[in-house]
Amino acid sequence: MKVSTLRRQAWDVLQAAEIADPVREADWLLASVLGFPLHTLVVEGDRAVSSVQAERAWTLIRRRAKRQPLQYLLGTQEFRGLEMAVTPDVLIPRPETELLVEATLQAVLDIRGPRVLDVGTGSGCIAVSLARGRSDATVVAVDISAPALAVARANALCHGVGDRIRFVQGDLLTAFSVSPDGVFDVIVSNPPYVPAGELDALQPEVAWYEPRLALAAGTDGLDYHRRLLRGAPELLKGGGHLVLELGRGQADQVRRLSQQTGAFISLECRKDAAGIERVLVARVGAGGARGT
Numbered sequence: 001m002k003v004s005t006l007r008r009q010a011w012d013v014l015q016a017a018e019i020a021d022p023v024r025e026a027d028w029l030l031a032s033v034l035g036f037p038l039h040t041l042v043v044e045g046d047r048a049v050s051s052v053q054a055e056r057a058w059t060l061i062r063r064r065a066k067r068q069p070l071q072y073l074l075g076t077q078e079f080r081g082l083e084m085a086v087t088p089d090v091l092i093p094r095p096e097t098e099l100l101v102e103a104t105l106q107a108v109l110d111i112r113g114p115r116v117l118d119v120g121t122g123s124g125c126i127a128v129s130l131a132r133g134r135s136d137a138t139v140v141a142v143d144i145s146a147p148a149l150a151v152a153r154a155n156a157l158c159h160g161v162g163d164r165i166r167f168v169q170g171d172l173l174t175a176f177s178v179s180p181d182g183v184f185d186v187i188v189s190n191p192p193y194v195p196a197g198e199l200d201a202l203q204p205e206v207a208w209y210e211p212r213l214a215l216a217a218g219t220d221g222l223d224y225h226r227r228l229l230r231g232a233p234e235l236l237k238g239g240g241h242l243v244l245e246l247g248r249g250q251a252d253q254v255r256r257l258s259q260q261t262g263a264f265i266s267l268e269c270r271k272d273a274a275g276i277e278r279v280l281v282a283r284v285g286a287g288g289a290r291g292t
């Protein structure tokens with residue numbers, strides 16, 4: 001069979017499976033199997049595909065037609081210009097999460113040797129980006145999932161920051177002891193935030209294949225935000241920041257929860273490219289949680 005024939009058949013299968021961009025996705029999968037750069041698939045159209053390659057390509061196309069995410073099939077997702085390895089044990093990094101990294105880097109701009117904690121690190125996309133963005137930062141990354149931490153460690157090694165991030169298996173902030181001067185300059189987290197009742201309505205790629213542990217967050221989707229807003233202030237140094245990702249429509253409620261703690265002197269919500277309030281940046285007073 002020729003490359004061009006395989007391409008057309010793959011497009012048809014993915015179109016029938018209602019994949020939104022069947023041509024692009026089929027081409028990504030075929031390029032990965034054939035070992036060609038994407039843009040050369042057209043010029044290589046007359047080349048013969050071996051039976052082994054065709055079988056491997058059809059395995060991936062069939063899995064995609066069953067709505068397995070393209071990123072799990074390719075094993076990678078780009079995040080802030082870095083190729084992050086992904087497996088079904090971790091959430092696929094989303095573009096809006098890059099805003100958390102920007103907000104964190106901004107928060108530590110004037111701090112030498114900042115200490116940053118990434119809670120629910122998953123693939124490690126935030127922790128790795130921060131370690132690369134600030135070579136003098138000490139980064140700690142925590143996740144409750146051991147398989148996720150294995151992926152995060154591999155990503156840190158692959159991007160040359162394996163020795164700069166301490167990975168910890170634990171339940172949110174419980175692994176860290178309070179110190180009178182605070183421990184971290186910033187605590188950043190993209191926690192699970194999907195309300196339990198909305199999980200099954202998510203698109204199949206998310207609902208059927210991404211880890212529930214990375215998504216589900218109780219009845220209103222704010223179980224983790226509540227715990228982080230309560231626990232973070234006593235771990236933050238004076239003037240330190242808590243940076244949290246928010247789901248669509250959660251900003252008002254999270255602002256209220258933040259105010260109820262009485263621990264923060266400023267609260268700011270930043271919008272993503274779609275105009276959704278996506279990131280909460282909350283700051284404790286100069287005396288830390290103890291002094292506000």
Ligand SMILES: C[S@@+](CC[C@H](N)C(=O)[O-])C[C@H]1O[C@@H](n2cnc3c(N)ncnc32)[C@H](O)[C@@H]1O
Nearest residue numbers: 093120121122143144145171172190191192214
């Ligand atoms: C929404 S994902 C975020 C992953 C990654 N930081 C990102 O932005 O792509 C949430 C992560 O929190 C982790 N998690 C869930 N419950 C947790 C808990 N109680 N303590 C620590 N991590 C938890 C999940 O395993 C998952 O990796």
